[in-house]
Amino acid sequence: MWAYLFVMFFIIAALIGFIIFAYAVTDKGSGRRVPNRAYSDYYLQDYSGWLKERVASDSYWRKIGSCIRDSKVCGKMGRTINGVPETVDMFYNRKLSPIESGCCKPPTECGFTYQNETVWTPSGGVVYNTDCNSWNSDQEQLCYSCNSCKAGVLASLRKSWRKVSVINIIILIILVIVYVIGCAAFRNNRRIDNDEPYGEARMTKSQPSRIQL
Template sequence: MRTSNHLIGVLNFLTFLLSIPILGGGIWLSSRANNTDCLKFLQWPLIIIGISIMVVSLAGFAGACYRNTFLMWVYLFVMFFIIAALLGFIIFAYVVTDKGSGRPLTNRAYSDYYLQDYSGWLKDRVASDSYWQKISSCIRDSKVCGKMGKSFNGVPESADMFYRRKLSPIESGCCKPPTECGYTYMNETFWTSTGGVVYSSDCNTWNPDQGQLCYSCNSCKAGVLANIRKSWRKVSVINIVILIILVIAYVIGCAAFRNNRRIDNDEPSGEARMTKSQPSRLHL
């Protein structure tokens, strides 16, 4: 009778501990936004779900350990919606990050990023003019492009050495012009035009001014989308594991809830609830 209570107590203690990675995932996404408000819509769902799981796990732990039927009822009621919300978030994260990736380049270790490779709600959200102003401001404030400079024994990095670097999506999309523009490498964030034919609007948008670079380019928006996609996929793996554990805890919690109700109703265990009115005449 008490086995289900013990199991739900242990599982809720584990889900309490596992809610910490969910909170950590939300905070990590927040740090990827450079602690500004530019990508708040990414981390808040995870933070809210993480806090909810933490609080409900404590209620389930207390309800199981002290056989409190009311706490167990609250636990099961709220946990159902948390499981549904977490499942919805996982599906949403995979749907909005389904398309898009960097395009590999010949004789380059890094990839180029194109906005047309992405589609859907997340692309429209990030690429909107009102929202992109906040995001590009975050990238500028992070000084990610200014940190790209490298030197070896006091000698600045050469073009061949730069081409062998694995750049992040934001570094590739926002700090340099697209490779198709054919610009000449001077240093990591300073490229000059060869005066050839320009086929992309990003080639005209690129500006060697360190305050502008390619922050207004579609390639920069695509780099941000690629960065978000990578971050969300990592967090979703953790969420799937936690979702499986929550479902198991919920099923066992239902058994513990029935167990607590039997105890509250003084129902004996191990005895049949119905007895025969007349004994059977057949004896084996």
């Protein structure tokens, strides 16, 4: 019982540490609402901390960008209605995931002209967002090298980590309850063990001595 409670204590402590860590690295950052759009745009400068530095580093981003490209998430965005591709107004009313919004289309402020979900034509205006120059309608490039794509990945991680943290909090509550019950059982067993010698001594004294004839 003692060993069981000892292991449980460290499991609970580790779970608390993970929950605190998950909330600490995902405490900042979210999408920016765009007027007349159902989706949000994502900016890397809205995020900070260890997770941002990890995702944005070149060594890690090459692997992450390759995974996004191989998943074909942008290629799956196409929609048709009765064989006709959706119009720009239909696209603007779509709720895109952070990765779809950040990696598969240029930022809204670039002012590009919509052709389809993953093909946009530059307008030629002057925009001070480097992602506008990084965008390419080549389906192998799109905005995979954009900061908005990195921000979209961060937003997706933030959402998934927060969901995992909620599940971990529920598990933590259950473990704490079990731990408290275990502690109560352990104390009760120790009390019984301490009382047994005294009880046996009382019983021995109370027994009448046999008279040998």
